[in-house]
Amino acid sequence: MTLAFEAPRIQEVVGSLSRKMLINGEWVDAASGSTFDSVNPATEEVLASVAHGQAEDADRAVRAARAAFEDGSAWRKMPHGQRGRIIHKLGDLILDHLEEFALLESLDNGKPFAVAKAADVPLAADMFHYMSGWTTKIEGSTLPISAHDPDAYLGFTLREPVRVAAQIIPWNFPLLMAAWKVAPALAAGCTIVLKPAEQTPLSALLLGELAMQAGLPPGVLNIVTGFGDAGAALAAHPDVDKVAFTGSTEVGKQIVQAAAGNLKKVTLELGGKSPNVVYADADIEKAIAGSANAIFFNQGECCVAGSRLYVEESVYDQVVEGVAEQARNIKVGNGLDESTMMGPLVSSEQFDRVTGYITSGRDEGANIIGGERVGDKGYFVAPTILTGTREEMKAVQEEIFGPVVAAAPFNADRDILPTANNTNFGLGAGVFTRDIGKAYRTARRLRAGTVWVNTWNVFDATLPFGGYKESGWGREMGQAVFNNYMETKTVITDLS
Ligand code: NAP
Ligand code: MG
Numbered sequence: 001m002t003l004a005f006e007a008p009r010i011q012e013v014v015g016s017l018s019r020k021m022l023i024n025g026e027w028v029d030a031a032s033g034s035t036f037d038s039v040n041p042a043t044e045e046v047l048a049s050v051a052h053g054q055a056e057d058a059d060r061a062v063r064a065a066r067a068a069f070e071d072g073s074a075w076r077k078m079p080h081g082q083r084g085r086i087i088h089k090l091g092d093l094i095l096d097h098l099e100e101f102a103l104l105e106s107l108d109n110g111k112p113f114a115v116a117k118a119a120d121v122p123l124a125a126d127m128f129h130y131m132s133g134w135t136t137k138i139e140g141s142t143l144p145i146s147a148h149d150p151d152a153y154l155g156f157t158l159r160e161p162v163r164v165a166a167q168i169i170p171w172n173f174p175l176l177m178a179a180w181k182v183a184p185a186l187a188a189g190c191t192i193v194l195k196p197a198e199q200t201p202l203s204a205l206l207l208g209e210l211a212m213q214a215g216l217p218p219g220v221l222n223i224v225t226g227f228g229d230a231g232a233a234l235a236a237h238p239d240v241d242k243v244a245f246t247g248s249t250e251v252g253k254q255i256v257q258a259a260a261g262n263l264k265k266v267t268l269e270l271g272g273k274s275p276n277v278v279y280a281d282a283d284i285e286k287a288i289a290g291s292a293n294a295i296f297f298n299q300g301e302c303c304v305a306g307s308r309l310y311v312e313e314s315v316y317d318q319v320v321e322g323v324a325e326q327a328r329n330i331k332v333g334n335g336l337d338e339s340t341m342m343g344p345l346v347s348s349e350q351f352d353r354v355t356g357y358i359t360s361g362r363d364e365g366a367n368i369i370g371g372e373r374v375g376d377k378g379y380f381v382a383p384t385i386l387t388g389t390r391e392e393m394k395a396v397q398e399e400i401f402g403p404v405v406a407a408a409p410f411n412a413d414r415d416i417l418p419t420a421n422n423t424n425f426g427l428g429a430g431v432f433t434r435d436i437g438k439a440y441r442t443a444r445r446l447r448a449g450t451v452w453v454n455t456w457n458v459f460d461a462t463l464p465f466g467g468y469k470e471s472g473w474g475r476e477m478g479q480a481v482f483n484n485y486m487e488t489k490t491v492i493t494d495l496s
Helices: 007-015 055-069 080-096 098-109 113-136 174-188 202-214 228-236 249-259 284-300 313-329 348-363 436-445 479-485
Strands: 021-023 026-028 035-040 045-051 153-161 164-168 191-195 221-223 242-246 265-269 275-278 308-312 367-369 384-387 404-410 428-432 450-453 486-494
Touching: 007 098, 021 055, 021 202, 035 098, 045 202, 055 164, 055 191, 055 221, 055 228, 080 098, 080 113, 080 174, 080 202, 098 113, 098 174, 098 202, 113 174, 164 174, 164 228, 174 191, 174 202, 174 242, 174 479, 191 228, 202 221, 228 242, 228 249, 242 249, 242 479, 249 265, 275 284, 284 308, 284 313, 284 404, 284 428, 308 313, 313 384, 313 404, 348 367, 348 384, 348 404, 428 436, 436 450, 479 486
Parallel strands: 164 191, 164 242, 191 221, 242 265, 275 308, 275 428, 308 404, 384 404, 428 450
Antiparallel strands: 021 026, 021 221, 035 045, 153 486, 367 384
């Protein structure tokens, strides 16, 4: 095993981080003084103890964000161009700290260092760079009115920030999810309280440090580390104007209820059970590589994981054997080992959850390829394929959030799309075919916020992302994200 970092360097990076919460530009302890441990899932050892924020801390952070937004504050008075430059600078600083971030992501979440360095961190930086340009381009419109003398009134719209945004994120892409949330909210001119997941708080703390270095005024970005109760306090807080949540559908529904008190705006990016349809006329090598990537990337801990694989009968054995071969070639291990392709699952709970679904698949009659625990320390599970599955199986219906795909063949005469769409989720979907007409017809009929054609897991700051059905409300990224962070004000003037 060749580790990308020696122990002293790891000590240095983790040791230099703040373990406190960022409130009003200062690093503070939790009101209760308590802390909680973040664990390295590859070794099961404690990495760091961080402040345990609870309702009182959430309230303090909301008050700081509210004050930082008020008229006359440095943030409100800042020219839009300058706001953009600060956001851009934060993107630059993320790239300057590429290795530290990738190391923290690997230690805290388990993912391979090389993957974090090539994907999570540069994409996070790109989100800040992309969003920085919008600060000077968010504009209203002048609207000719329809039912009156057109010269009698002037009607125009102003776009205004929704004000205080609470942002609650999960552990699967800790820095990237923070970037998806924080960058557009800053570009819109909002102030923020961010709550990272309890399993992976560390990269958010470095992000907070760099945000201050970039010149963000105190209170514009506040970070409360803690558990679900801190998130619940934010979702219910009467002084929060908008809550943006990424995580499980179950908690998403609780967020909606908590938000009802002041009818704060809500956006949700929830779970998925994404169908992947492979037709016999596909480029089979591409379909195999794409289908393996769809489910095994990031240990399968992806909300868009292609976890239901439907393959046309005549190529079913070939595709399943190809995906199984890819699975066998995936080297599972410590994310800091340079040869590792898949790290551990994030926590012992997630390990139990994923292996529980594999067991339930076996109990319901599926054949299991892979599926075993790897090693006896750390939360490692081998990439897994369930064959001989039926639609009603629990492992086919429910989100597993691990490297487990359920495969099933379909006859060329059968329309597979009603089956592909037979899920409460609608986040991602994919189709592999060389027939361009079939590709677009399929893309239209799949009920999902993102459809990949002959590829998977391609994301970009410019491309809106979000869910149909129980996969969520609203879209992140692209210009579309501003619908979530801005109000539209209509101004009508009598010109007489
Ligand atoms: P989760 O409970 O939904 O956690 C997501 C975030 O919400 C975390 O920051 C969490 O805090 C916070 N939270 C928990 N309860 C809350 C509440 N009542 N009000 C406000 N915020 C609350 O997800 P999980 O337990 O970590 O993972 C469970 C399953 O969710 C996974 O197996 C997977 O199926 C799904 N999941 C989906 C995504 C996605 O991207 N769509 C991401 C992660 C997980 P704490 O972590 O501190 O409790
Ligand atoms: Mg951790």
